[in-house]
Amino acid sequence: MKIARIDTYHIPVSLWAALWDREKDLPLVTPLSMYAEHRERYGSWYWNPAMTVVVLTGADGREGLGWCEDGCRAAQVIIDEHLERFVAGASAFDHERVWDIMYRSSIPYGRKGAALEAMSAIDIAMWDLMGQVEGKPVYELLGGAADVSMRLYASALHPVDAEKVAAEARGYVETGYRDMKGRFACGPADGEAGMARNFDHARVIREAVGGEIGVALDAYMGWDVDYAIEMVKRLEPLDLAWIEEPLLPDDIKGYAKLRRASKIPISGGEHEFTRFGFEQLFDAEALDIVQPDVHRCGGFTEARKIGAMAAERGLRVICHTYSIPHLHFSVAMGCSILEHFPQPCWFEMPEAPRPLFVG
Numbered sequence: 001m002k003i004a005r006i007d008t009y010h011i012p013v014s015l016w017a018a019l020w021d022r023e024k025d026l027p028l029v030t031p032l033s034m035y036a037e038h039r040e041r042y043g044s045w046y047w048n049p050a051m052t053v054v055v056l057t058g059a060d061g062r063e064g065l066g067w068c069e070d071g072c073r074a075a076q077v078i079i080d081e082h083l084e085r086f087v088a089g090a091s092a093f094d095h096e097r098v099w100d101i102m103y104r105s106s107i108p109y110g111r112k113g114a115a116l117e118a119m120s121a122i123d124i125a126m127w128d129l130m131g132q133v134e135g136k137p138v139y140e141l142l143g144g145a146a147d148v149s150m151r152l153y154a155s156a157l158h159p160v161d162a163e164k165v166a167a168e169a170r171g172y173v174e175t176g177y178r179d180m181k182g183r184f185a186c187g188p189a190d191g192e193a194g195m196a197r198n199f200d201h202a203r204v205i206r207e208a209v210g211g212e213i214g215v216a217l218d219a220y221m222g223w224d225v226d227y228a229i230e231m232v233k234r235l236e237p238l239d240l241a242w243i244e245e246p247l248l249p250d251d252i253k254g255y256a257k258l259r260r261a262s263k264i265p266i267s268g269g270e271h272e273f274t275r276f277g278f279e280q281l282f283d284a285e286a287l288d289i290v291q292p293d294v295h296r297c298g299g300f301t302e303a304r305k306i307g308a309m310a311a312e313r314g315l316r317v318i319c320h321t322y323s324i325p326h327l328h329f330s331v332a333m334g335c336s337i338l339e340h341f342p343q344p345c346w347f348e349m350p351e352a353p354r355p356l357f358v359g
């Protein structure tokens with residue numbers, strides 16, 4: 001199926017939708033927590049979130065849809081000013097060839113970040129169009145699945161008051177979740193008191209749900225290696241499922257050192273791109289759990305290679321974040337669980353969230 005047209009749309013709404021509105025003012029340790037003016041509020045430094053949506057129209061009028069985060073509007077510009085010339089006129093089934101041409105042509109400014117997000121949106125749209133042409137869901141094109149059900153884990157549990165956190169965690173168990181993930185508030189700039197606050201948050205969740213429920217925590221790149229080693233030692237008695245993204249994604253040596261020192265599994269990868277980036281993490285034995293984001297790492301074409309590399313090394317793959325493409329990928333790759341963002345019981349949304357994609 002020849003791709004007759006490629007259109008891009010800038011959507012001034014976060015890929016995270018209502019989650020973003022809720023998270024921007026809540027405490028969260030981040031890569032900027034070392035700077036006092038950006039310590040607590042994610043919303044003090046994060047750019048205006050938006051999406052680039054790619055629509056590919058096939059010669060017969062069928063449409064394939066893909067999207068990515070449009071960091072500072074860069075992804076849309078990259079597609080409109082450069083990548084679209086490699087897509088229009090190509091066959092939707094030539095995804096490997098188109099991917100390779102986009103990757104090679106964008107090397108001087110690409111390889112990671114916005115260029116790969118742009119490529120990811122195009123690649124997802126190509127797979128969607130292939131599925132439309134074949135009359136099959138993308139998970140079947142990716143290798144099929146005997147069991148199309150997917151277990152979700154609840155991802156929220158922000159470090160607010162202990163009673164709220166405990167009620168929220170118990171609520172997830174009552175809803176049926178068997179796994180959940182919380183967020184840390186503190187990093188190296190917060191000293192001993194911050195370490196105690198981090199520990200207490202994890203303890204409150206563990207005590208609220210008991211020993212049978214999987215409990216993970218996310219440090220959103222806000223720690224350094226010495227801090228992380230001390231923190232995982234303290235957290236060890238809580239039997240956590242994993243600690244997520246404790247270090248900057250480029251601190252691969254730090255991840256490897258931490259992983260050797262930690263009895264708690266270390267996860268990461270949501271801010272890594274392409275098989276070349278993930279290979280460095282794998283070679284350094286930096287992670288126990290790999291968390292690619294199909295909307296960032298290079299679309300389905302690249303994510304399935306990353307998934308195969310992880311499988312070869314016996315590593316668990318759990319996609320970063322919830323999306324329909326991640327649901328298809330997770331089902332096809334046999335991932336055990338997928339992230340999901342319920343609304344915390346204590347949080348009132350200012351207005352009801354609007355659907356991002358109607359129909």
Ligand SMILES: [Mg+2]
Pocket residue numbers: 218220244245270
């Ligand atoms: Mg994360």
